[in-house]
Amino acid sequence: xxxxxxSREIVEDVERxxxxxxxxxxxxxxxxxxxxxxTPPQFDALLILIQNGVLTIGELGEKMYLxxxxxxxxxxxxxxxxxxxxERDALDRRVIRLRVLDxxxxxxxxxxxxxxxxxxxxxxxxxxxxxxxxxxxxxxxSELMAQEEVS
Amino acid sequence: xxxxxxSREIVEDVERxxxxxxxxxxxxxxxxxxxxxxTPPQFDALLILIQNGVLTIGELGEKMYLxxxxxxxxxxxxxxxxxxxxERDALDRRVIRLRVLDxxxxxxxxxxxxxxxxxxxxxxxxxxxxxxxxxxxxxxxSELMAQEEVS
Numbered sequence: 001x002x003x004x005x006x007s008r009e010i011v012e013d014v015e016r017x018x019x020x021x022x023x024x025x026x027x028x029x030x031x032x033x034x035x036x037x038x039t040p041p042q043f044d045a046l047l048i049l050i051q052n053g054v055l056t057i058g059e060l061g062e063k064m065y066l067x068x069x070x071x072x073x074x075x076x077x078x079x080x081x082x083x084x085x086x087e088r089d090a091l092d093r094r095v096i097r098l099r100v101l102d103x104x105x106x107x108x109x110x111x112x113x114x115x116x117x118x119x120x121x122x123x124x125x126x127x128x129x130x131x132x133x134x135x136x137x138x139x140x141x142s143e144l145m146a147q148e149e150v151s
Numbered sequence: 152x153x154x155x156x157x158s159r160e161i162v163e164d165v166e167r168x169x170x171x172x173x174x175x176x177x178x179x180x181x182x183x184x185x186x187x188x189x190t191p192p193q194f195d196a197l198l199i200l201i202q203n204g205v206l207t208i209g210e211l212g213e214k215m216y217l218x219x220x221x222x223x224x225x226x227x228x229x230x231x232x233x234x235x236x237x238e239r240d241a242l243d244r245r246v247i248r249l250r251v252l253d254x255x256x257x258x259x260x261x262x263x264x265x266x267x268x269x270x271x272x273x274x275x276x277x278x279x280x281x282x283x284x285x286x287x288x289x290x291x292x293s294e295l296m297a298q299e300e301v302s
Contacts, residue, residue: 007271007274007275008271010274010279010282010283010286011267011270011271011274012267013286013290014270014274014282014285014286014289015266015267015270017286017289017290017293018172018173018176018289020293021169021289021292021293021296022169022173022176024293024296024297024300025169025173025296027300028296028300030216039216040216041216065181065190065191065192070221115166116162116163116166119162119165119166120158120159120162121299122292122295122296122299123158123161123162123165123292124158125295126288126291126292126295128161130287130288130291131161131165131288132161133284133285133287133288134165134284134285134288134289134292135161135164135165135168136281136284137277137281137282137284137285137288138165138168138169138172138285139164139168140277140281141172141273141274141277141285142168142171142172142175144273144276144277145172145175145176145179145273146175148272148273149175149178149179
């Protein structure tokens with residue numbers, strides 16, 4: 001009984017902390033993006049495209065939970081921004097896929113570097129021991145979450 | 152010099168872990184939402200409305216980085232879903248604000264409870280010591296991030 005009570009507190013704390021840290025990182029991420037020629041939805045789409053390889057507009061829209069017309073508008077803006085290009089499939093000419101251009105890869109790398117500079121400014125104030133304990137715990141948590149996903 | 156090298160590794164690890172954990176939570180969060188009568192964009196909007204109190208459609212759209220027409224469509228769907236209602240400002244009848252209805256508050260509470268049940272299933276496999284170390288580190292991290300935001 002005592003165990004389940006402790007667990008509930010731990011769950012509440014971890015849930016709240018991960019949500020708070022996630023929100024601050026998201027907000028700060030958007031502030032960082034304002035220094036670059038890319039909007040938050042364009043950045044989210046770019047990250048998904050680079051993580052998943054070549055996708056169609058429909059597949060990108062599905063992963064972003066966007067209506068078809070919204071996804072098409074977003075891709076139009078990304079194409080004008082020089083981040084991606086539409087490419088016809090060599091085997092099936094009806095299928096159009098999105099290819100990330102050099103400027104897109106470079107933009108992602110620069111934004112990630114800026115994010116790391118921000119995180120470094122914060123983490124330098126934490127002791128090495130505490131940072132290591134956080135890394136151990138987060139590694140374990142991410143492994144357990146990944147296992148739980150498969151099962 | 153050695154210190155800055157260690158820091159870089161720590162930064163890389165923490166950045167990657169927070170991103171991985173965040174993505175798994177987001178993905179699982181969307182799977183959880185599929186059991187409820189609410190879509191991910193509607194849930195994001197509901198969370199923002201409840202965290203910020205009463206907002207106009209324009210303010211909600213700004214916080215979600217949505218075009219005006221997209222925000223209006225989203226609010227239409229939320230209104231049909233019984234989550235929010237449009238309300239005219241008592242002093243300035245031209246201003247329309249969004250009020251979260253009981254069904255919206257109840258939906259948020261149920262989804263959050265389901266999220267906590269999921270997190271509990273994972274955290275029960277972590278030792279109390281490790282969970283406590285993670286809570287200490289995440290608390291410190293969120294405090295430092297909040298301070299850094301103000302400064």
